[in-house]
Every structure is written in structure tokens, then in C-alpha cells.
Amino acid sequence: MLDWRMTFPPKLLYKYFLRGLFTVLPVALTLYLLFLFLSWTEQTALWLLHPFIGSVYVPGMGLVLGVAVILAIGWMVSKRRVRRALAFIELPFTNLPVVKSIYNSLKSFADFFAPGSKQAGEQVVILRMPDHGMELVGLVTRRNFDDLPAGFLGGDRVAVYLPMGYNIGGYTVFVPAEWVTPIEMTVEEAMRSSLIAWMARSAPPSRPAP
Numbered sequence: 001m002l003d004w005r006m007t008f009p010p011k012l013l014y015k016y017f018l019r020g021l022f023t024v025l026p027v028a029l030t031l032y033l034l035f036l037f038l039s040w041t042e043q044t045a046l047w048l049l050h051p052f053i054g055s056v057y058v059p060g061m062g063l064v065l066g067v068a069v070i071l072a073i074g075w076m077v078s079k080r081r082v083r084r085a086l087a088f089i090e091l092p093f094t095n096l097p098v099v100k101s102i103y104n105s106l107k108s109f110a111d112f113f114a115p116g117s118k119q120a121g122e123q124v125v126i127l128r129m130p131d132h133g134m135e136l137v138g139l140v141t142r143r144n145f146d147d148l149p150a151g152f153l154g155g156d157r158v159a160v161y162l163p164m165g166y167n168i169g170g171y172t173v174f175v176p177a178e179w180v181t182p183i184e185m186t187v188e189e190a191m192r193s194s195l196i197a198w199m200a201r202s203a204p205p206s207r208p209a210p
């Protein structure tokens with residue numbers, strides 16, 4: 001009688017288990033987050049539409065309503081008058097202690113990735129220090145320091161944000177502009193690669209057909 005441990009050694013089973021787990025885990029987490037989002041939109045839509053449609057409800061109306069609301073907000077904030085009105089609405093969030101720190105941080109982060117913003121056009125760069133073989137990939141967050149307090153070094157300098165792998169956060173360094181070199185990569189690609197410590201491998205170039 002064959003021993004199952006000879007056919008399936010524990011180390012091999014452990015290897016198969018981890019491989020299967022890491023294959024299923026990203027898909028499962030993504031589907032779970034989508035499920036939570038869709039459940040929330042469905043419940044919100046049902047609460048908002050119930051006074052108008054009663055018990056008549058079609059699954060999926062929550063997602064449609066959510067997309068419509070986001071599009072409507074995007075259209076409204078594109079108008080100058082609406083932006084002026086939002087400036088008054090933001091006053092409590094930008095003046096209350098503690099609240100203003102959280103709000104300004106989140107708003108600055110969102111504005112950085114917003115399409116059409118000046119910051120969104122900044123390129124991903126490689127930071128190379130003189131006489132040093134190490135290279136760091138970062139995002140240029142600003143090039144003008146006129147509004148910052150006195151004490152920063154003068155000259156042509158830039159602020160470079162260096163994201164951390166497997167963590168939400170990073171470091172911002174102020175370096176001479178000649179230390180950075182733009183590379184052909186979007187901000188989204190750089191952030192995604194940095195989040196997984198650049199472990200994803202690029203697909204090999206395809207060979208031309210004979």
C-alpha cells in the first residue's frame with residue numbers, strides 16, 4: 001500500500017496551497033469589494049427611489065443611479081459658478097482644527113490625480129543621486145516653492161514623492177531638478193508598480209510572424 005505522503009509530500013501540498021491561495025485571493029478580494037460597493041449603491045438607490053417608484057425595483061438601478069450621480073457631479077463642478085459655491089461649502093472643512101488637516105490632505109491627493117489639473121500632468125521620474133548607483137522611482141509633486149516658508153534650499157529644485165511598497169504612504173524629498181529624469185510611465189502605472197514593490201514582470205515583446 002502506497003503512503004500518501006510519498007505521492008503528495010507535505011512540502012508539495014504546502015506549495016500547491018500557497019499557489020492556489022495567492023491565485024484566488026486577488027480575485028476574491030476584488031469581487032468582495034465590488035459586492036460591497038454594489039450592495040451599498042443598491043440600498044441607497046432603493047431608499048432614494050422608494051417614495052417615487054414604491055415597491056417596483058429592478059436590480060442594477062443602484063449602479064446606474066450611482067454612475068449618473070457621479071457624472072452629474074462631474075458636470076456641475078466643471079461650471080465656474082458651481083466651483084464658487086463649493087468654495088463656500090468647503091469653509092467649515094478648511095477652517096476647523098483637525099478636520100482641515102484631514103480634508104486638505106485628502107483633497108490635495110484627489111486633485112493630484114484629477115484629470116485636467118496641473119499636477120496630474122506631472123511625469124513619473126527616476127531619481128538618481130550623483131556618484132550613487134541607486135535609482136528611485138517617484139512622482140514630481142511640485143516645482144514652485146514660492147509659497148513655502150523660508151528655510152528651503154535655493155536653486156532649481158523639485159519635490160519628488162517616493163511611494164512605499166505594500167503600504168499607503170511614502171516620503172517626499174526636495175532635490176535639485178537635474179537629479180530627476182522623466183520616464184514614459186503614467187502615474188497610475190507607477191503607483192501600482194510601487195504598491196507591489198515592482199514585482200510584476202513586463203510581458204516580453206512579441207516576435208513578428210514569419
